[in-house]
Amino acid sequence: MRSREIYERGLEIIPKAAQTGLRSETHYPEPFVPETAYGCKIKDVDGRIYTDYHLAFGPIILGHNHPEVNEAVKEQMDKGVLFGAGLCELEVEVAGKLIDLIPSAEMVDFVNSGTEATYHAIRLSRAYTGREKIVKFEGCYHGWHDYVAFNVNPPPDKVGKIYPHSKGILKAAYDTTLVVPFNDSDAFKELMAEHHDEIAGVILEPIPHSVGAIIPKKEFLKTLRKETKTYGSLLIFDEIITAFRHNIHGVQEEFGVIPDLTTIGKSMGNGYPIAAIVGRREIMSMVHNGVLVSGTYSGHPSGLAATKKTIEVIERDNVIDHITKLGEEYRKALNDLIADTNVTARVVGYKSIFAIQFAEGEVVDYSSIARIDKEKFKRFAAEMRRRGIFFTPNPMKRCHLSFSHTEKEMNEFLDAAAEVLSIFA
Ligand SMILES: Cc1ncc(COP(=O)(O)O)c(C=O)c1O
Numbered sequence: 001m002r003s004r005e006i007y008e009r010g011l012e013i014i015p016k017a018a019q020t021g022l023r024s025e026t027h028y029p030e031p032f033v034p035e036t037a038y039g040c041k042i043k044d045v046d047g048r049i050y051t052d053y054h055l056a057f058g059p060i061i062l063g064h065n066h067p068e069v070n071e072a073v074k075e076q077m078d079k080g081v082l083f084g085a086g087l088c089e090l091e092v093e094v095a096g097k098l099i100d101l102i103p104s105a106e107m108v109d110f111v112n113s114g115t116e117a118t119y120h121a122i123r124l125s126r127a128y129t130g131r132e133k134i135v136k137f138e139g140c141y142h143g144w145h146d147y148v149a150f151n152v153n154p155p156p157d158k159v160g161k162i163y164p165h166s167k168g169i170l171k172a173a174y175d176t177t178l179v180v181p182f183n184d185s186d187a188f189k190e191l192m193a194e195h196h197d198e199i200a201g202v203i204l205e206p207i208p209h210s211v212g213a214i215i216p217k218k219e220f221l222k223t224l225r226k227e228t229k230t231y232g233s234l235l236i237f238d239e240i241i242t243a244f245r246h247n248i249h250g251v252q253e254e255f256g257v258i259p260d261l262t263t264i265g266k267s268m269g270n271g272y273p274i275a276a277i278v279g280r281r282e283i284m285s286m287v288h289n290g291v292l293v294s295g296t297y298s299g300h301p302s303g304l305a306a307t308k309k310t311i312e313v314i315e316r317d318n319v320i321d322h323i324t325k326l327g328e329e330y331r332k333a334l335n336d337l338i339a340d341t342n343v344t345a346r347v348v349g350y351k352s353i354f355a356i357q358f359a360e361g362e363v364v365d366y367s368s369i370a371r372i373d374k375e376k377f378k379r380f381a382a383e384m385r386r387r388g389i390f391f392t393p394n395p396m397k398r399c400h401l402s403f404s405h406t407e408k409e410m411n412e413f414l415d416a417a418a419e420v421l422s423i424f425a
Contacts, residue, residue, distance in 0.1 A: 002045040007031030026054070028393050029382035037064035039404035042390060050390035051409050053399035058209075058241055058353075061267040061323070062313055063404030069270050069309045076305035084296065090304040097311060098278055102243065102250050104262045107284035110276045110299040114240040115143025117263035117275040118203065120293050122147050124261065125201030125234040127291045128283050133195060135202040135233075137182040139366030141210035142203055142238050142263075146173040153211055153396045156370040181365045182214050185223040196231035201261075203236040206251050210241075211369050211396045212355035213348045221257040228260075234283065240265040240275065245323075245400075246351045248314060270310040274303030313403075323352035323401045326410060330354050330401070333414050341421045344373075355398040356380065356417075369396070380420055387416035 007027060010017035017031070018024035026032045035045045040063055042052040052064070062069065076090070095108035111117050122134055134147060138159065142148040146169045154163035162179055178195065180187050182204070192199065202224060208214040228235040237259040243250040244267035252258055260283060265275030277284070277293075287293045314320065331354050334347045338356075345358045357363075358373035358380070377395035384391070389412070391399050 003031045003033040006033045025394050039063040053391040055400040058400045059266040059271045062270050063402045072305045072309035076301045091299050094304050104258050105278035106281040108278045112273045114265040114275050117277045118142040119145045121236045121261045121277050129200045131200040133176050133198045135178045137204050139208045139211040140205045146170050151179045159367050183220045192227045199233040201234040205238050225257045235259040236261045238263045269306040272303045272306035319403045327352040341425045343424050352401040353398050383420040
């Protein structure tokens with residue numbers, strides 16, 4: 001098999017034969033070497049075709065290789081790949097569109113990845129408040145930098161204790177990053193009462209999809225807004241997964257809580273590398289005005305052209321309605337299946353994202369997720385892959401839907417899931 005040959009060679013010269021640790025997990029149960037991807041299908045170098053529910057960790061909202069987005073990027077590339085000087089008109093156009101769409105956006109700064117966006121949002125919160133500490137929530141992922149690489153998905157015996165996501169993290173970060181359980185308003189209020197004059201920013205995924213999905217209690221988000229306002233800390237919504245996928249205005253609109261800063265990325269460019277920090281004018285004005293934000297490739301015309309077209313298609317074709325409706329159907333059908341087969345499992349999710357977790361009970365925070373049956377999920381993912389359905393075997397992650405997924409793919413997914421769950425019953 002070519003997949004194995006390429007993988008074996010890759011293993012010798014590329015750590016774990018992948019460009020991210022999580023990507024390396026998709027080499028289970030066997031090496032995964034994709035060659036092409038169109039719509040909701042992904043094909044490997046051995047000609048095996050899968051329906052893709054991984055969608056590159058979520059950005060592919062319209063479907064892989066979307067012709068209109070590609071055409072827009074090609075047109076832009078014919079004019080110039082990277083100017084790296086001054087300002088190009090596309091930057092102004094796309095920034096203006098984001099300001100029209102996202103309630104918290106008064107100014108915009110483009111970067112290339114979500115990690116850069118959260119890094120700069122936090123640095124801005126420190127510069128603006130003159131304070132050092134930040135608060136994050138257990139189960140939330142905001143990228144790989146030292147400020148936030150704590151308690152994303154700690155092992156069950158480490159829940160509630162500060163737990164680094166990596167070796168090599170600065171000692172100072174242990175002291176400046178405070179971690180609170182998601183949805184726990186009382187714990188947050190207590191922490192603010194004790195540390196408020198040290199807290200620069202409070203960052204969260206409004207729906208922590210980095211561990212499947214935790215739905216925020218309305219009163220929790222309102223508490224975060226009220227407390228941060230009272231004490232002069234900045235509230236930062238990390239909407240890198242949720243904006244555009246769940247709501248073109250970000251979920252901040254539907255939850256009625258407007259943060260000071262928002263980070264966006266993933267679905268805005270349908271797979272092209274782009275992300276942004278958006279927020280209040282008086283905070284954003286500090287960028288390049290005492291606060292260092294920089295990047296050779298920031299505001300890359302390819303990402304901007306992709307974003308302009310992706311947003312246009314999302315609005316024109318009612319993409320969010322389609323993927324939301326489909327997501328609801330998957331969750332309902334999967335819940336029915338699980339009830340029929342008597343397997344201990346639950347379906348979590350929101351709109352076009354769903355995840356099957358081998359565990360019982362309601363999900364309110366990370367501790368409700370820490371003890372899911374990880375081995376069973378890996379076997380489930382492997383069996384589904386044998387049946388032509390692709391998603392990561394990481395039990396904490398999630399399936400995404402795109403505009404290219406239809407009822408046909410849903411029925412195939414459900415038939416495969418019924419077969420696999422019956423093996424587990
Ligand atoms: C919510 C959230 N924030 C930040 C990031 C980091 O983004 P990137 O991988 O583009 O650096 C991710 C990536 O998965 C994410 O899901």
